[in-house]
Amino acid sequence: MVHFEHPLNERIRKFLRLEFVLTQARHPLHGRTAWDARATLGHLLEILDTLGRSDIKSELIAELDRQSQHLERLRQRDGVDQSQLSEVITRLRQLVDRLHALPGQPGYALRHHELLTTFRQRAAIPGGAAPFDLPALHCWLNQPHEKRQLQLEHWLGEFDLLAECVETHNRLIRETARRSQEVAHQGCFEQTLDPERPYQMLRISLPSDSGLFPEISAGRHRLTLRFMHQPDLSQRVVLYRENVPFRLACCGMMS
Template identity: 25%
Template sequence: MPVAVYEFPLCEKVRNYLRLEQLFKQLDHTATFDNEFESLHFFDVFFTLLDLLERLDVRTDFIRDIDVHEKNLVHWSNHPNIDTGALESALKTLHRLLSELKRTNKLGSNLKDDRFLSSIRQRFSIPGGATSFDLPHLFCWLKQSKDVRNKDIASWEKHLVIVRENITLLMQYLRERGRYEEVVATNGFYQGIVTDKVDLIRVRCSNIQGYFPVLSGNKYRYGIRFMQLVPDEGSAGGVKSDIKFEIACC
């Protein structure tokens, strides 16, 4: 049965991590463009990513989270059944990322000095602003060989490698904290309790039954309401039947 995984962050930090993670996935999808219209989407995603990094202090969150994970791994090193090789590899990666973060000031700030990016970035914030008559130098670049374009893209993306690596690793650790268990939403509603260590709720359910989950709550408890994709006439859209699904608290 086709299933979908919905992720609901319970804190602003994880919300920002998920946004960055999705933008990197979009970036990967659009970086190997074959025509100019796909390339415009690449720059749109790229500049959105830069805007987000400029508004957030993710560097501080990265350093704090890596420090916590490092301490946890050191604690696990005393376990008799621990995989020593895997532990040493993980610690080496954490040490490297932490060292690179401490040598870096504002993440992605070096890209501000790129004359080409700076000359086109502002136009992308204007609806329909990225046209050939507004940005002839961009469309000249689009007509260059794929090797030339790929080399430029690689040079821009290398400034964000540290962000990508941190997001990938920290989200992996976060998701591994939770294990799925099957529960039932009675009349389409399920309620759970929030603990101090829960930052992310993952819901895995059918993707062909015409419903989707919506989460609401506070620092003490949360509720998941399943809604109809196409509401019945005169209905608020809530599912009235019992629904089995899987949930992981991370």
């Protein structure tokens, strides 16, 4: 199945983007060429740009605290696995404690790193990070793989706690979902959402070989889906005018 996720507020939008760039940065890290190292550096800069000027540490502390308080209320419900619940709550509290102990914002030191700053300035110019533009970077990229690898792992390690917190937060959102099997008649689907339930994200799942993807419009009260396809990638996408079975998950912590 292919899962298409749609955030329903700016906070979860930010956390989904962070999850994406943090995961993406780890992929070329396993490569052994200078091109892999260059790609990792590019993704590292993308992480820093995604963080921007926001106080991500305070935002995560508030969100993880909120999730912990919600789970505490579940202790009063019958049929809840108390052992597993306690384990999750303990993990959330440990993450919050580690965030409080973290000096400054994640990646703060890298914002003032000379090599990374120079690379960022030149990378904003198309083709501006060529070897003759950045001889210092070219020299570093041609160091032995093992030496490059240690440095890259050290730089990315600045975001290990951030990645752990974001992954934990997003996973709990995904797991707290109302799931249903639906059909979009002639490619279109509408559903009224319960405004009393603070859904944070929608998750639409389709078979990977369907060749379809959803255009999603959603607010506090209503969800609208139009299933599209693009038989020829050089042409515009069009509405798929057949019935489309799909799985819908409305994700978010209950109040």
